[in-house]
Amino acid sequence: MSVNPVNSVDSATLAGTHGEAGAAPLFEVERLASGYGRIPILGELSFAVRGGEHVGILGHNGMGKTTLLRTLTGHLPTTSGRVRFAGQDITHWSPTARAKAGIGYVPQGREIFPALTVRENLRVGCLLARGGEEDTIAGILELFPRLKAYLDRAGGALSGGEQQLLALARCLCAGPRIVLLDEPTEGIQPSIIDEIIDTLKDVARRRDLTILLVEQNLNFIASLSNRILILQKGTVTREIPPDVVHDPALLDEFVGIA
Structure with missing residues (x-):
């Protein structure tokens, strides 16, 4: 298998590589920074998701994955940067306003x-x-x-x-138009994980649902994602295709989290 991940996120990644060609991103994050009080967690983080895409986010514990979702949903304040949804700047919107706009959230x-x-x-x-x-x-x-x-x-x-x-x-x-999922397989018996995968695929198909998924279960994230963003030290560093996670040697070489 040939894999060519990038060392940094280029313009194609920022715009998103799936969804309707030429369409504006549904969800766009530009140079986002956030954290807890004086403790910075996210810094200069940028990516975009097109309508109908399923994008996974993968990284070590402590790299800012949950912080990212909590910032995108308005539960943590943005210290700098911008978040846009459906063409609107929602950077300083409340969680309720974001939910009303069509951003769903299933927390860890x-x-x-x-x-x-x-x-x-x-x-x-x-x-x-x-x-x-x-x-x-x-x-x-x-x-x-x-x-x-x-x-x-x-x-x-x-x-x-x-x-x-x-x-x-x-x-x-x-x-919602987009659902943000934080570790949906945590603490779940393997026998029902496949049912959750099938259910999410069916719901996404029926409702044209966009998904942003944080998950450590490699099979789960590969099964649901069109592409996977790698989060390291609070910023998106790479994008990989989902089939990379099935090869531990490649995952360790390119991502370093196998």
Whole structure:
């Protein structure tokens, strides 16, 4: 296999290499910096995602992956740089304003409401839905049929994989255009990971959904991503094709995280 990763992110990477040719990026990050108080985590980070793309982000722990998603969703302030979504500068928008604009977020650890039933969790997700609650939930259950049998069960009583499906379903109730996923396979039995992959592919196809995925499970990120960005020390350093992650020698040579 021939692989030619770049040492730094070039203009083609910044613009995105998939999606409709010539179309403006749906999501664009330019020289972004962020962190926690006086501790900088992200610095001079740039990339773009076109509508319909599935882009993975891979890197060692502590390289800023979760910080990036929290900054993109407005949960952490941007200290410099710019974030644009659907042609609008959203750099200083609140998390709620970004969610209303069409940015969905499933955080690490899922953060469902364990004391609420599955139905009640979905109703929370409907607070930003454009349609009626009943119709929205009915449509979501067609995408997540496993949840139909658990509607009156507390979210905390579900398995880890079922909770992840619920977190995804709740996020999609708002009808986002892009979903940011943070480590969706964390703490999940391998038997349900393939179901999550199939579900995400089906949902993305049906809803023309764009995905930005942070994940350490190499098979999962390769199965879902059109391309993978490498995050090192708070900045995007390279882009690789998803098939590289299936070759440990190449991954170690080019990325250094095998």
